[in-house]
Amino acid sequence: MDHFNRKNGVLHAEDVAIPQIAADVGTPVYVYSTATLERHAQVLKAALADLPRVHIAFAIKANPNLAVLGVLARNGYGADVVSGGELKRALAAGMKPEDIVFSGVGKTRRELQLGLDEGIGQFNIELEEEGAVLAELAHAQGKIAPAVLRVNPDVDAGTHAKISTGKAENKFGVAIDSALGIFDRLSKLPGLNLRGVAIHIGSQLKTLDPLEAAYKRIGELVAELRAAGHDITHVDLGGGLGVPYRPGETVSSAEEFGAMVKRVTQGWDVTLMFEPGRFICGNAGVLVTEVIWVKPASGNPYVIVDAAMNDLARPALYDAYHEFEAVEPTGEKFVANIAGPVCETGDTFAMGREIDVVRSGDLAIFRTAGAYGATMASTYNSRPLVPEVLVSGDKYAVVADRIQAETIMGAERVPEWAR
């Protein structure tokens, strides 16, 4: 459920008419709904409420906007971060250090040190050497770093290959067969409190079966680790819950997820941790765009919009589908291709899709753009970085400015010898 609906035929974000935002801020622009963010945050919390001990850390990579993070912090969410930059954002947004989990396959020493300096709640270790370095850094300062070992359960998440993370050949985590040996060795190191395990098998999972299979393997590993004398108090089950992108597409609900987790983790006696990203913010955002031209072509006409692959990369990267809708539709439909202005054939949002009839100057939206949208934007083709707006009821505010190409040039230096 989201809060982007029509009133008198005009698309609104909560109580704000999209044309008002477009007139004020310009296009393209991301628009987020506070009510949708809060609703999803609450729905997931409620679905997990029956579990004995739960910690939910929003995967900041999905939407690191400070205002969005603020909404989630106020709703009791911690953060799952994967870089020093994300760690600083989580803190700046008001998330408590102890509620921050640091994931990522390539944390540098400097980033590990930052985590120690800030006293974060948990490091998710991805390889033995990382654990040894963290232990050494912590011990040198008389600290003990709370950590879990990320395990690769070799489960096919059944999602796009580029966002699948739990197959043996993926770069993430340690092989499940080697987990016990690594755990034995790392847990002897001073400076480290290795207290559990973590998994994350991939993103945009539409069914729960792969998650259930992975969780069961983790349950067996926890039993094995305990039999070997280890004190296991935390299991981080990662993120991955999918959202519907296409009309009529079904995905597992938070309630079904909660029931599955409860059934599978019965008797584990640990704090369960979750790292949802897309589920929380995917439907909470749209990308508003203006039609520049409707260009005749040998096949379907091309609707050329002012948003492009640099603003919303998912279609170009993963052939992802984002629903396209006119802000003030006439009711007529036509079959068209939708593309942006960037000089790449891959800068295409849809081919041969039946969409609302639009004309030059019309406003339209791409739906379900709140996750992995603005956060993956770039300035390719020296296009300004897309701005972001947060709506709450009848209020809205620009929460990230449009960064102009001139500003970006200002950050560059041309040395004498290169002139």
Ligand SMILES: Cc1ncc(COP(=O)(O)O)c(C=O)c1O
């Ligand atoms: C370690 C980790 N946790 C959480 C997430 C969030 O995933 P999602 O947005 O699919 O919930 C990701 C991204 O896939 C991730 O790599």
Ligand SMILES: N[C@@H](CCCC[NH3+])C(=O)O
């Ligand atoms: N960027 C991906 C998701 C990556 C998940 C991060 N581990 C997407 O847009 O679907």
